Each structure stands twice: as structure tokens, then as C-alpha cells.
């Protein structure tokens with residue numbers, strides 16, 4: 001079994017994605033998706049950014065390694081009657097079956113960063129983007145003080161060390177690494193730009209309830225809890241995550257949670 005696929009088919013990422021819909025929509029509006037534009041959403045999950053792009057009239061293909069998320073995406077698109085949005089299984093490290101120069105825009109929001117072999121990812125993304133087209137990636141930033149990097153930092157203290165040769169997905173949040181990967185794929189470094197942007201996790205219950213969603217349904221967090229349980233440290237991990245989510249929550253309403261998280265937005269002109 002491919003461990004990358006197994007990780008994301010574990011649990012049910014749709015439960016976490018539900019808290020990220022507003023930010024997905026705003027992001028898509030801000031990148032200038034136009035009518036009939038051919039868009040590839042890579043590591044698309046259940047369509048947090050693919051569906052908004054299709055609503056704006058683009059012809060959208062979502063590709064994801066997790067079959068359950070591909071199914072969920074197709075169900076969501078059908079329920080909305082979006083015939084211009086379809087989802088299929090695929091691996092961002094090897095986009096075999098997708099033609100060269102076939103998309104105007106490739107979007108990957110916290111998606112392709114999780115694929116193994118980052119140099120292959122950059123090469124494949126550039127290959128399928130037409131000359132004059134664009135790539136927009138959203139990548140979490142290592143050691144950032146906001147939510148996602150801190151979840152990872154806490155979780156990794158409870159987890160076994162990664163296998164030798166493992167390249168952390170968070171390296172996609174480091175500008176020099178991203179530049180190296182895209183220049184190796186043939187992009188002029190002057191065509192790569194970076195900005196900091198923010199996503200918000202909005203959830204209609206307390207921060208502790210949102211932690212419980214991660215614990216039950218988010219593959220990487222499920223693995224951290226499993227490792228903590230083996231060492232009798234479940235309560236300790238839970239306590240650290242609940243404190244983190246409480247500290248980062250800035251919702252004025254006690255019955256809901258709203259947590260901002262900073263990410264690196266990468267734009268590549270191909």
C-alpha cells in the first residue's frame with residue numbers, strides 16, 4: 001500500500017475541509033479564475049477550491065490521491081449541478097495521463113505539498129501548465145507560530161521519527177526550497193513570487209470540539225494520537241492541542257471557533 005495514499009484515505013478529511021470553505025472561496029476569487037479557463041486543482045480534497053473555481057465558470061479537473069475524497073468531490077459537484085467540475089484519482093508526483101501544456105491554471109492549496117518527491121511534483125506541475133499559464137500553490141510554513149505548523153510541531157513530539165530520506169511537506173513553505181524546485185523544472189526564478197496569506201478554520205462549536213474533529217478524522221492527527229496512546233500520553237497530547245486551539249481562537253462568540261493560519265502563497269508564471 002502506498003503510505004501517502006493510506007494517510008489521506010484514513011479518517012475523513014471532508015470533516016476538516018468543512019471548516020475551510022470560506023477561505024477556499026476567497027482565495028479562488030483572489031487569483032482571478034475566469035470563464036472557460038482550464039483549471040487543474042491538484043491535491044484537491046473534496047473540492048474546497050475546485051467547486052468555487054467551477055462556480056466562476058472555469059472548466060475544472062480535481063486530482064487527488066485519496067479515492068474517498070475524489071468520490072466526495074464528485075458528489076458535491078453533482079449535487080450543485082456543476083457539470084464543469086470533475087474529480088479523478090492521481091498522484092501529484094506523476095501526472096501520467098494528463099497532457100503537456102493542457103491547463104491555464106494549476107492550483108494546489110495544501111495539496112501537492114504532501115506528495116513525495118517534490119522535484120517531480122514541480123516538474124509535473126510545470127509540464128501540464130501551458131506556456132503563459134500560472135501555478136498557484138498554498139503551502140504551510142515550517143515553525144510558523146500559527147495553527148497548522150504548531151499542530152505539526154506538537155504532533156511530531158509524540159510520533160516516531162520519519163523514515164530516512166523523508167522530505168517534510170513543510171519544506172514547500174520555504175521560499176528557497178520552492179525556488180530550487182521550480183527552477184529545476186525550467187522556470188526562470190524571476191517568474192516565481194511569494195506572499196503571506198491567511199486561511200481561517202471556522203467551526204460552529206468550541207476549540208476543544210474542533211480538536212476532537214482532528215483527532216477523529218484527520219489522518220496525520222489520528223496517527224499522532226495512535227503513537228501517543230502507545231506511550232500512555234494521549235491526555236498530554238490532547239491537552240497540548242486543546243490549549244493551542246484555545247490560544248489561537250479569536251472568535252468573539254463562545255459557541256464557535258475561528259482560527260487564522262498563515263501560509264505561503266506561491267505564484268509561478270510558466
Ligand SMILES: C[S@@+](CC[C@H](N)C(=O)[O-])C[C@H]1O[C@@H](n2cnc3c(N)ncnc32)[C@H](O)[C@@H]1O
Nearest residue numbers: 008043044045048064065066091092111114115
Ligand atoms: C490538507 S488536504 C487539502 C485538500 C484541499 N486542497 C483543500 O484545500 O481542502 C491535502 C490533500 O492532498 C492530497 N494528497 C496528498 N498526497 C497527494 C499526492 N501525492 N497526489 C495528489 N494528492 C495528494 C490528500 O489526499 C488531501 O486531499
